[in-house]
Amino acid sequence: MDHLPLAAAASAASAPAAGPQQGRVLDAYKKALATAASVAAYAVLARSMARELLPDELRAAARWGAAFVRARLGAAEKERHTVVIRRQLDGGYNENQLFEAARAYLATKIDPRALRRLSLARSRCKEADGSSSWTTLLCLEPGDSTTDVFDGVEFRWTSMETGGGDDGKRGGKGGGDRGHRAPRESLELSFDAEHTDTALERYIPFVMATAEQLQRRERVLRIFMNEVRSWHGFNHHHPATFDTIAMDPDLKKSIVDDLDRFLKRKEYYRRIGKAWKRGYLLHGPPGTGKSSLVAAMANYLRFNLYDLDLSEVRVNAALQRLLISMPNKSILVIEDIDCCFDAKPREGHNTAAALEQAVDFDYLSDSDDDIGGAPPKAHRAGDLQQQKLTLSGLLNFIDGLWSTSGEERVIVFTTNYKDRLDAALLRPGRMDMHIYMGYCGWEAFKTLAHNYFLAFKTLAHNYFLIGDHLLFPEIQELISGVEATPAEVSEMLLRSEDVDAALRGLVEFLRERTRRRARQEAEIKNELVAEEGNAA
Structure with missing residues (x-):
């Protein structure tokens, strides 16, 4: 039992040595805290001085460099690819539509609370009909970044700005600044190299499609009326929507679903060899909401309306010219189609002289010039029966050879009396969807x-x-x-x-x-x- 006192003695002998060691550790800890506090204080001071002294461009470059280093350190084992989307092409003469689309898309992804600096931009959207509208966008400042996730893949967008300044050519008699170079803006899209196919084949088309939908929602809708051979447009502010229109909920849902499928099926229509268009026949008693449904379609699709008055059209050539001049993403409306074509000519008006008086041959002069001048007047009267406006001329545009003159179009016919329509209009496949607008339930x-x-x-x-x-x-x-x-x-x-x-x-x-x-x-x-x- 002698070993117990010996162990106690050894423990007592080592106790005094432990005290100085703990003291050294505590001193080192205190020094580390003091050093960290000093570094933090210097960092705060340096940041304040940088804000006051350094220009915005230099601070933006520093932030971009820090973000680049962090990205490199965080993905040291993965190769990164970067796609540069410049704002201007061909030396600044053309705008890059992909840049504008990406900026509009990113405006919906930016969290204003996550970034210290943001910029606002006012973008002008040019419509297919020549009109334009303005929209305000929330944009990244140069050097700032944001992330987006698509199908589980993380994509990083960074706003860049290079160039600018004076190239030494400023001057001249007018004292102008023609030598001043505008900064070149671009967006950089970075991602892991393994997701390159996803980025190029799926993500970028998704960004373009989303931006196009945003532009549709922002656009000011217009309604056009025809006068002889041209369209005249006016702003359209009809308040009807699918939420407010009074009709059977199941029928309403089927229409919305059909429109959604139509918008998504560009490649499908091309693959099956059909024109990318959709036809609707709205029939029912007066006052059941046919015109309101057309307005709701326009507001839902954000398509302009083209209200075709066939009483203003006298010959098939004029009808063809009107329909060809319609842009894509538009709705053609012909109301009361049952009243537009009368198969019974009035008595005493089926002669060449009467037809010649009814139609101004100068009306066709533009198209006649293309083929070497108009034929003699006597021959024109004899051929007028073949030239005047006919139902077959309209149907040729709906699903004939001229149906592919445009794409992403919706054609709507309305009638109060479906039983009065020509059988050619009711042929299966001509109008894709027959919609009965009934009494109020x-x-x-x-x-x-x-x-x-x-x-x-x-x-x-x-x-x-x-x-x-x-x-x-x-x-x-x-x-x-x-x-x-x-x-x-x-x-x-x-x-x-x-x-x-x-x-x-x-x-x-x-x-x-x-x-x-x-x-x-x-x-x-x-x-x-x-x-x-x-x-x-």
Whole structure:
């Protein structure tokens, strides 16, 4: 047992030696803290001095260099590729559309709270019809970066600015600054080398498509009318949308889905050998919302409207010229198509002389010049029957040889009487979707009630927020048994901003319509009984 006292003695002997060692560690720790505090203080001071003394360009370059070093250190084992997208091409004579598209796309990805400096830019968008609109964008400052994730791949965008300054050629008699070089702007897209195919084949096209959609939403829509051989446009501010239009919800959804598929199928249409267009035939009684549906389509697609009045068109050549001059991404509308082509000529007007008086041959002079001058007047009168406006000339543009003169177009025909249409218009495949716009049903009424009373902002109750009212059951029963158009129901709802008063007026209107229908049915029944009695 002698080893126990020996161990205790050894422990006691080593205890005094531990004290000085701990003291040295503590002193070193204190010195490290003091050094760190000093470095931090110098860093804060240096940063403040840099803000005051260094120009913005130099500080931007320093930030870019630090970001570059961090990116290199963070991906030391991975090779990085960079795509440079310059703002100007051909020595500054042409704008790079990809640069503008990328900048518009990045404006939706930038978090203003994550960056100390941001710039605002006002961009002018040129439309296909020659008009233009302005939009404000949030942009990266030179040297700043932001990241974006696409299909699980991280892409880094960096704004760059190079060049600028004086090239020594400034001067001249006017004292101008023609020698001053504008800075060259660019965007750098960097990513891991293994994702190069994803970047070039999928991500950049995605950026372009997204920017195009953003431009559509920002554009000021226009509606065009035809006068003889040309289009004249006006700003179009119709408020109809698929949220406000009164129609069956399932039918509404099917239309929206069809439009979405159409926009995404450019390559699909090309692959199957069809023109990239879509045709809709809207039919139903007057006042059922056909024109409102056309406006809702335009607002949803952000396409301009071209309202074609065929009474202003006298020959197929003029119709062809009008339709060819329509730009892509547009909607052609022909209302009341059943009234546009009359197959029965008026008596006494089927002679060459009458046709010659009805049509001004100078109207065709532009196209005649292209083939060496117009034919003699006598021959023109004889050929007018083949030259005048015909249904076949219109159909040739819809799905004939001229249907490929443009792409991404929507064609809409409207009619109140589908049974009066020429069979050629109803041929399968000619109009892709036939849409019946019927009388106001229960679901359509709820949409109207919500729109009208919510717009008034005078809700005394929460009826239309929860979809209930004491008169709703009676309205649902009455509206299912009468033929009332959405226009008629809207008129009744507009008569009062008070919810209860407006609904009571609508109930009385529907009751009267029900009584009138009962009287009509009784009269028809009595007539049938009388006819049977006379026959007996």
